Amino acid sequence: MSFLAEVLISLSLVVSGVFGFVGSYGLIKLRRTMQRLHAPTKATTLGVGGVLIASMIFFAAETGTVSFHELLITLFLLLTAPITANFIAKTYMARNLPEAELPKNDAGLGWSVYADPPARSDKASAR
Numbered sequence: 001m002s003f004l005a006e007v008l009i010s011l012s013l014v015v016s017g018v019f020g021f022v023g024s025y026g027l028i029k030l031r032r033t034m035q036r037l038h039a040p041t042k043a044t045t046l047g048v049g050g051v052l053i054a055s056m057i058f059f060a061a062e063t064g065t066v067s068f069h070e071l072l073i074t075l076f077l078l079l080t081a082p083i084t085a086n087f088i089a090k091t092y093m094a095r096n097l098p099e100a101e102l103p104k105n106d107a108g109l110g111w112s113v114y115a116d117p118p119a120r121s122d123k124a125s126a127r
Contacts (some may be wrong), residue, residue, distance in 0.1 A: 002061065005057060008057050012050050013051065013054045016049070016050025016051045017047065017050075019043045019047035020043070020044055020047030020051075022039075023042070023045075023047060024039070026039030027040055027044075033092050033096075037085055037088055040081075041081045045078065045081040048074075049074040052071075052074045053070065053074060055070050056071060
């Protein structure tokens with residue numbers, strides 16, 4: 001294995017370790033749920049992604065073939081972390097905020113449901 005590959009792998013592991021530590025520390029030290037939400041969904045996701053990228057570089061340097069499994073796992077994590085954070089935030093709001101403070105929805109479907117705008121009438125579309 002070349003020296004450049006070893007340096008890239010080491011650098012990726014160190015950076016991902018720092019992100020993982022910061023995310024874990026934030027999860028422990030932050031007090032409220034909405035504050036804790038940012039630590040695992042942002043920093044820890046980058047930490048795990050860095051480890052997977054280091055693994056991808058290692059196997060590319062060792063075997064000479066590129067493995068896309070690690071890249072697909074990294075992309076999956078980067079796509080699902082914001083969605084998970086959104087679900088956690090909506091659940092927190094539904095359980096802990098009074099109904100008067102929840103956002104209003106004009107369609108009457110509840111605050112967390114997206115409603116399509118009402119269809120335009122034939123008179124409005126003829127103009």
